[in-house]
Amino acid sequence: MPNMTERLLNAIAHEMCHLATWIIDNTHQQPHGPVFKKWAAKCNRLLGKQGVFVSTTHSFEIDYKYAWTCSNPWCGIVYQRHSKCLSPQKHACSNCRSQLTQTKPVPKMKPFTPSDYQIYLKNNLKNVKRRFPGSPHKEAMSILAKEYRAHKSAVTDGDNSQMTLMLSTLSLQDSASI
Numbered sequence: 312m313p314n315m316t317e318r319l320l321n322a323i324a325h326e327m328c329h330l331a332t333w334i335i336d337n338t339h340q341q342p343h344g345p346v347f348k349k350w351a352a353k354c355n356r357l358l359g360k361q362g363v364f365v366s367t368t369h370s371f372e373i374d375y376k377y378a379w380t381c382s383n384p385w386c387g388i389v390y391q392r393h394s395k396c397l398s399p400q401k402h403a404c405s406n407c408r409s410q411l412t413q414t415k416p417v418p419k420m421k422p423f424t425p426s427d428y429q430i431y432l433k434n435n436l437k438n439v440k441r442r443f444p445g446s447p448h449k450e451a452m453s454i455l456a457k458e459y460r461a462h463k464s465a466v467t468d469g470d471n472s473q474m475t476l477m478l479s480t481l482s483l484q485d486s487a488s489i
């Protein structure tokens with residue numbers, strides 16, 4: 312692995328080859344194509360003794376499959392890995408100990424699915440507040456919780472008949488499509 316200075320010189324030489332390709336040869340296709348290679352070879356011939364090596368890839372742009380970014384905007388270090396070996400639950404930024412966020416591939420967000428209870432709360436909170444005006448929020452919540460339990464046991468009884476209905480609808484659709 313070349314040291315930092317060598318890497319910097321290599322990168323500058325690489326970029327110079329791009330410039331020569333664009334400006335001297337006026338070639339804009341194939342950024343690392345034959346014209347670029349001609350300049351790279353010239354560089355390596357002339358500067359190889361000084362340790363400069365122009366490769367046709369941007370060695371600093373290794374395409375890692377996974378990346379995690381430090382969530383601290385003042386740090387923002389990106390940790391790149393070929394495998395999913397880091398976990399924000401287990402690992403923190405080694406520079407500032409902040410939380411890491413996976414940024415490549417961006418994890419798919421699990422769609423938020425409210426629980427039955429949350430849906431019930433949403434639909435009935437206003438109702439309870441109306442029925443028990445002036446009751447503190449905490450009390451309204453406990454009334455709702457109680458009512459939800461009663462409602463839930465009623466629904467469970469009804470579940471079977473609902474399922475039968477669904478199944479019969481499905482079989483109707485099946486026979487219709489044949």
Ligand SMILES: [Zn+2]
Binds near residue numbers: 325342343369
């Ligand atoms: Zn390049």
Ligand SMILES: [Zn+2]
Binds near residue numbers: 382383406407408
């Ligand atoms: Zn950090």
